[in-house]
Amino acid sequence: MLTRRTFTSMATASAALVAAPALRAQAKLEKTKVSIAVGGKAAFYYLPLTITEQLGYFKAEGLDVEISDFAGGSRALQAVVGGSADVCSGAFEHTINLQAKNQFFQSFVLQGRAPQIAVGVSTKNMPAYQSIADLRGKKIGVSAPGSSTNMVANLVLSRGGLKASDVSYVGVGVAAGALTALRSGQIDAISNTDPVMTMLEQKGDVKIISDTRTLKGTQDVFGGPMPAACLYAPMDFVGKHPNTCQALANAIVRALKWLQTAGPGDIIKTVPEAYLLGDRALYLASFDKVRESISTDGIVPEAGPKTALTAITSFDTSVKAERIDLSKIYTNDFARRAKERFKA
Template sequence: MALPLAACAEGAEDSSSGDSGAKAEVTIGVGGKALMVYLPTTLADELGYFDEEGVDVTFNDLQGGSKALQALQGGSVDVVNGFYEHTIQMQAKNRDLKAFVAMLRYPSMVLAVSPQAKGIASVKDLKGKKVGVTAPGSSTDFFLKYLLKGNGLEPDAASVHGIGGDASALAAVENGQVDAAVLLEPSYSLLDKRAGAGKVKVLADTRTEEGVKEVFDVTSYPSAVLYSNADWVEENSETAGKMAKAIIRALDWIEQHSAQEIADKMPKEYGGDDPETYVAALEGAKDAYSQDGLIETEGAEAVAEVLKLSNPEVAEAELDVSKTFTNEFAEASS
């Protein structure tokens, strides 16, 4: 494992040197590129910001955050566009990952009941039920386990099924293949529209500050970030800084433009056969995006506490959350 990781790091460092003038070549693993939680990365690419900052990015689109993490561990990607939880999860395994720019301040996950399911009125009713997540071991899985534990159930009280995050997730919930699912946008908005007003029971919703406060008891919860091996971030600090700046430029563009204007910059297939619902979902999601790319210590510590409740390995580990992220690049870009 060390050899391909080292090779990736060396290649990125060489290509970003001032002498060669060549762009840094970076492969980004994304846990579901069409999902709105990762939209700032796609937008930065579509607007040409990575290119302008001197970074040539290639995307590896994967089913969920755990798959993107595996790709990083295996050396097939240099950087992951995933959820911040994984940096803490891996520190508990004595592996150092570091997030270097944030793009979400609210997780924007919705635990929703399938319109086909009966008798589910609360999280406690999920005991013994089939619940969909993007992939086992992903942040949606962590979220589910946290909610189960917080409602007096064991983290494995429900049967977890990997259903992806976009069209496959929507189909699984609509068709009753799972009784409930942790959904991301635009999947939740599409489900809500197709089922009809009031037909989809929501058990938890973290798309707003109010929802985050209710679930996690904080006002900001670092979610989608760019992260990599801590050694890569240190050895490729110039490249990491350029990538962070491109993301922050995209976040500023989001703040300055309408949902329709943002949607117009996305690949057409992201809107699918219902572009109006995609725009509506994006309008609701805009407030969840970070405005500065920073990770707040209070929020990072809240993430660690959530993982301690749902992951015994994290609960038993001695954590130093300060080593799992850096704000140096975001601060330099502000």
């Protein structure tokens, strides 16, 4: 016999079942509004981030993402450390530098599998350049002091017998300002990303002395695979917001898959006009040069973290290899799930 109480209980249960999917959908993300700090968004180094944003892949995951662009990766990192941004789109090796200072950050999806950074000397200021030793006392332009462009320059100097203190570093950004600084003679050499480096190279403004824009070049400079741009955040954030981090990883991996088959026309149509720096042909020539350095699936290669640690400790004595726990600086769990979902 169906009593009123039983009927009421059943009705309540049915209503709960109907509401459950909606509740689940709302509870899915611990945080829907996410702020990402990036240093030099116009660079190809961060192309996957730009593609993800422009094609609406963050929104498709239920995320409302605000991206703040800074002059270089070190500035973007400061924003996350200071709490004004949740996640950093930055260089993988920053997670090592941070751990050396007892700050635990974790990479959870990779955007680049090569640093895409080239070092070149000015053909105007240093026409007689012979070796690294010639850079002593010179001004080297980097995106921002402490950024990955600075790190690669330090590595190149150390291999040539110079210390960072033997030169002066000047922050020039990764866009038009970098081109102007080199061409006007304000700096003697430059460590930067594309499209800036290809533009300087093709116009004969620089002589390239070190190049990590290809997988082979990266192997030559670092001696192994070198993870580059990634999304990383405080371990505490990753631990408390696993669904949000999964959504971010999903969006990035979807963009990485899109980039695998995108043609030149697709890229031009998708990136903001200002990123082309007034020369579409050169922009696309740059893209061809760095295409293979973009991650295909968001996963950090197994040997990558060790390569990064070896590179940093070769010139930075404040980082002690034995004190770094590489298992804590990254996780591939989110990227693996995203890869499976999008068949990347």
